[in-house]
Amino acid sequence: MSPSITEQRKHVKALLRLHGEVEREVYLDLENSGLIFPEALDAMFEAYRSCGHPSITHKLGWRGYDVILEAEENLRKLINVNGGDIVFTHSGTEANNLAIIGLAKAKPSRKKIVYSAIEHLSVKFPAESLQELGFRVEEVPVDEEGFIDLDKLSNLVDKDTLLVSIAAVNHEIGTIQDLKAVIEIVKDKDPEIIVHTDACDALGRISLDFSKLEVDMASFSSHKVYGPKGAGALYKKEEIELKPILHGQLSSQTLWPGVENVPALAGFAKALEILERNLDAYREKMRKLRDMLIEGAASSLDEVFLNGPRGDKRVPDNVNLSFLRCEGEALTVELSLRGVYVSSGSACTSRILEPSHVLIGIGRPYEMAHGSILMKTSPMHDEEDIRYAVEQIIEAVNRIRSLAPREMK
Amino acid sequence: MKDMSRTPLPYSPKVLELFRNPKNLGRLDDANAVATAGSLACGDMITIYLKVDEKTEKIIKASFESYGCAANIAASSILTELVKEKSLQEAWKITWKQISDELGGLPAIKYHCGVLAVGALRRAIRAYYKDREKPTWLPQDLTPEEKQALEEEELMKILAKKVGLIEKEDSSS
Secondary structure, three states, rough: OOOOOOHHHHHHHHHHHOOOOOOOOOEEEOOOOOOOOHHHHHHHHHHHHOOOOOOOOOOHHHHHHHHHHHHHHHHHHHHHOOEEEEEEEEOOHHHHHHHHHHHHHHHOOOOOEEEEEEOOOOHHHHHHHHHHHHHHEEEEEOOOOOOOHHHHHHHHHOOEEEEEEOEEOOOOOOOOOOOOOOOOOOOHHHOOEEEEOOOOOOOOOOOOOOOOOOOEEEEEOOOHOOOOOOOOEEEOOOOOOOOOOOOOOOOOOOOOOOOOHHHHHHHHHHHHHHHHHHHHHHHHHHHHHHHHHHHHHHHHOEEEEEOOHHHHEEOOOOEEEOOOOHHHHHHHHHHHHHOOOOEEEOHHHHOOOOOOOOHHOOOOHHHHOOOOOEEEEEOOOOHHHHHHHHHHHHHHHHHHOOOOHHHHH | OOOOOOOOOOHHHHHHHHHHHOOOOOOOOOOOOEEEEEEOOOOOEEEEEEEEEOOOEEEEEEEEEEOOOOHHHHHHHHHHHOOOOOOOOOHOOHHHHHHHOOOOOOOOOHHHHHHHHHHHHHHHHHOOOOOOOOOOOOOOOOOOOHHHHHHHHHHHHHHHHHHHHHHHHHOOO
């Protein structure tokens, strides 16, 4: 039987107390919960104080509505698109669900959904959930760096294909896909097939010019661009019909009912504005810190492997390293005690006890998945943070390795 | 299965304490019973070393090495405490539930760490009797804990083959 809530809370508080004083704290687990720009946080507070329900006709309602317009305006600027619709959701997961299930409900005559073997679970799982309604799913394999096999993609799409969903950037290993080629291949087969991209990890990191890239739908997440949690968005071309997957009232958006999270959207709008102003400088900074982190860890430890591509084929913020003979969950706990916060693709950290499907998808052996940690640099980190993180990673890996059975050493 | 709205994961402070300062860590050079359970592919592997008094069949010293999560390390550590001064027959009766209780309760998803530790201990006890006369209390058939360790290893071997781990494992072991 699971411990009671009271018992669990006692454990959590004791765990926190066991974390002693550390020289520095470096948060690198931006995959799971992003850092927020202080200005975005201020914008949120301001919206909490001054905005009402954006669908109501009074002063506070109109202020709320203006926040939504501002978020839309800023998002459009960043992806360079005038036409089409923007639907705000409360997360990237919700945007992906709306794109996939909403489309399947609107166009049930086509039954095949194609996505890559390393897609985010918020693409894979909604697609799989449609199988009970008679839809079929096909996974496009990827190579060892995570690039999808374009020939296989071409073979998989046909007149029965409803949707192809390929992330512009992989969330775990940072692979930048050739979306232009994906769109060309799919549309060449049949222009009716809808191409969706989960762009949560691409926004603000690679250029996304939707005036040139003819993608049909794209999902975004606020916390992945240093805004608050609680806001996401789906862009779709105007002619694409979706059906709502949630039902209710009182929203300015028919496709996503319920009160819009205006304060989160205010923070999202601010984060987008800051990103747009500093795009090149931030990318350069993140890339520099990324390479410092990779080289720092790899040069001082043996049997370290980078998961995903190198250099310009990799998104500027992503670092995913596997340490052999070092179990990843133990490593995240050890690093936590040292003030460095990361996540792992190890089965032991997951609540389903399965290693990362992305690392398995690129053909990494189980041991490498178990020994992996995922980190992301951001515009809010500096070189001192990375130097400290590298130092702690080296010590932590050596400590965890020292516990292992001798035959592994 | 109960439809849980949330999977509890928080470790007890005892787990974190033993993870930080494990007891009886490392190889025991004068051990006369050694066994390993789990595999690299599973992501958890425990080696148990026992020094058994030949006359009394009591465990004088016990130690461990572990490749695995924090719970795995804590479970192995507490097990080596629990077996000290026990006869092999008493040690055989230690259950994963006892390990979990001693640790202040393992999260459900980490129960298998306790099972693996018990599996490793029982293998070590069997190893002790390999070339000695087997006592009557030692079951002929594998116990569920030993079977689980074996099943996990077999299953991972099959899965690992698919992603080409086997060659690696063979060359490293």
